[in-house]
Amino acid sequence: MNSSTERNVESDKRTGFEQDLDHLRKVPLFQGLDYECLKLIAMLCKKIDMIEGDQLMVQGEDDGYAYYLVSGSLQIFHRQDDVDYPMKTLEPGQFIGGLALLGKTIRLFTVQANEKSTLLRLHRDNFQKVMEQFAGNMTRIAANLASELTGWEKDILNLTERKELEGGNQVLGISLL
């Protein structure tokens, strides 16, 4: 009956579920969600182990998954004219693919595991089932998404050289979406 309290006394170990929940709390897209809602999301996340070379997503496909990297590392690639250009590397604690949770999303990048990695995986269908239960939280997600997008572009603008801006950059402006 008191096994949970006993366990807490015995050692400070959290259950697998509690660990997952703590990871998800750090995800920017999930900030401010009701605790009950986040718990249900954690319940529908699956912890998976990948080995080097496993592909999480493939450019041009809609797989519908979002991932939280628990351990290991991931490499992002973009393919153009049959050449895979490596982009950035993802470290533990990062969350990717969140847009796919919101609706059909054709991937613009390929992501694969650099080494043995552990991830939390969540599928769009499951995420949307949770959101049906906590309809009000969708507004939170939308707000988080908006601020993420704006923040992202702000960073890019800060990095953009004055010269480039003077040339009349035609690409920037995604936060005006």
Next chain:
Amino acid sequence: MPIYKRSLFSWVFKTSVPLQLLLLLLIIGVVFLRVLPLEIQKRIINDVLAVGDVSQLLVYCLIFLLAVVFSSLLKLSVNAVQTVIGQRALTDMRRELYQHILRLPLSFFRKTPTGTVVASLVTELSASANFVGAAIAVPLSNILTLVAIGAYLIWLNALLGIVTLSIYPIALFIVPLVQRGVNTWNKRRVDSSNKMASRITESVSGISEIHAQGSFQDEERSYNSIIERLLKIRIIWTLYRYGVKVTNNLFVGLGPVVVMLLGGYLLMQGETELGSIVAFLSAQEKLYDPWKELIDFYQTQQDASVRYQKVMQIFTGETEFTLIAEQRSPPAIRGSIEIRDLEFVTPNGIKLLDQLNLSLEAGEHLALVGFSGSGKSTLAKCIGQLYSYTGGELLIDGRSVAQMSKEEVVRSVGFISQDPIIFSGTINDNLTYACNALADYPDRDNDREPVSLDDKIAVLQQAGVFVDILRFGLNTILDHQRHPELEKRFLKIRANFQENFGAELAEHVEFYYQDNYLYHSTIVENLIFGSIQSDLTLDSLEENREFLTFLDSVNLKLPLLETGAELLKQTVDILGRDVPRDNVFFEQTPVEPSKYDRYLELADQLGTAPLTKLATENRLLLMKLAFRYIPARHKIVDLQQLLEKLILAGRHEFRVWSGEHMVGAVSFYKDTEYIRSQSILNNIFYGNLTSDSPKVEDRVNQCIVQLLIEEDLLEQVAAIGMEFDVGNRGDKLSGGQQQKLSIARVLLKKPKVLIMDEATSALDNNSQSRIQNLIEKWKGSRTVISVIHRLDLLPSFDKVAVMKTGKIVESGEPQKLLADQGVLHELVHGKKR
């Protein structure tokens, strides 16, 4: 005549004539036996009592008794026959209405809620059926009884008889007047109830908006006005109904007064005997029953026809196609398609297709592209005869699609839709769905061959779902009675696996080693470490008292109860009470969704008393949870090290214990024996696969396929996989698997014209390309019309038609259109920003 035009009464004569005749005979018997006691009664009073003849009295009483007994028996038989007729009529109605509904145009289903269709078939028709059963028996038997008793009374005393009976015609005039009121208000009641139902549906489906706007009071107001109106209607309706009864009773109640008054006077005048007066008085009662039944029947009939008409009104509509071709043998379709000035206008006047012109040689491949809502899908559906176009011409081989029978269309045209529909049943049921449907049409050329296993495997491979099906087969627990010969062969594969791939895959498999805890197995599997070959299965072991005693003896009972309780507590804490009972939410807990309500009750009791004091059935429920607990999957609770050690120790103890208590019933995991409680795959591995890595998965599939081919078992395992139950509407399959299966079932039919309405949109690139490559090989032999959204597939088509707001704005060879830099170019390369 179409069913919706048929009258309720027409069903009465549809049922078997012999039954109706039998009913008639039975009824005549009943009527005779109803009148007979009256005469006996009269004779006893007039003849026997006066003379004092005891033996005569006994004879008459015996006849009376027999008449009563037989009358009851006959009445029972009448009811039985009546029920059979009524239920047969209900079955007929359900059968024919369903047949009619299935063939109604798709537009009907867009505007009719599913609930209405369900309710009509399931509940609404039964009232009509009750009427049909009673339609002949009730009026006939009661009218005959009335006539017979009436005739008998007139025969007894003409004057008294006529005066007594004269009450009924008056009632016959007044009662229907009141009944008319009942009907009017009944119709209003039905309308009002429907209004209430749709109001509730609307509020419940829009509940989030109501919460968002806080419009509770507004919603309540409109709901309240409906129920208040319903209140008024129901009161008036009920009053009218009682009115019918009261009016009726009033008239019938007058009967005895007349008999006593007039009969008494006649008796005093010596114009009749006492026996006749007694007979008259009992006849009053006997008249009342059939009369009342007639009135009830009248009400049933009125109610039934109101409901029947409402149902039939809903399903008014004609089938848009003929089912079977009238010609003896319709010509084989080659597959050329000609579209001239084609139009499709919805009933409310929206033009979805506007003056389309297009032509396609047999064997040509056409891509339909365009912006969403441009009418691509509507056009595809018109060609597949799913929608009937409203103007222009659509010809296949020069013959109008609108004139073609369903038979011809399904023989030659395959339609794959974007949202696949998978029906409950097995993979095989779904795979052969289209071919089985064909088998129900006449075999004109006697050229139909049964679908072979090889054909099925070929299309599953073409659709890219074969490996999945194979996996279903591998995950099956082999039915050793059906496949007794296979166990040995799988054991051979186990040996080959160990030899060839064991080392390579060892780190991804949890082998069944005697001293290791299996984190991917349940607690009970860990404990038994074998399979049980008696009535007792691993699923019901917690109900076995001896086994529970064993658990106690190895100090496992309490820790297991605690684990069960912890699992339950965590589940309820995380999922809450209102979570939908959907498998998806319950994947990481051993609680079964269907039993969640029961477990919630139990959760409320936890903490109020020590676990050992819980009721036995509750303890069993907790034990069951613990037994089903798989540490690697149910992450809401961690496996305590102590428990792990106890279970491993218990595993050894169980070997000893079962040797004494379950002699010969347990076969323990042994690498030279097939394990009947485990899946084929686990048997090959002699362990559980622990990895989720796609690369490992691919490698495992390769190895297993190779081993199965070597042992010539690939087809057999695939066949076992095809028996996999896909769940309710296919919910055990992934979206991609459903889509691939729906493609495979059309490919199996080998249609001359294939229409794909974004059929591959849910698939990954490799699968899409594989299917596209396959279809390319059909150029020249099969016509293909494909609505596509992946424009890089365009080069493989002969022609492309670009659609925009219901019109074809460009059509021709893809390369040429791209070179012209028109709308297609814009679609492919995006708008210049």
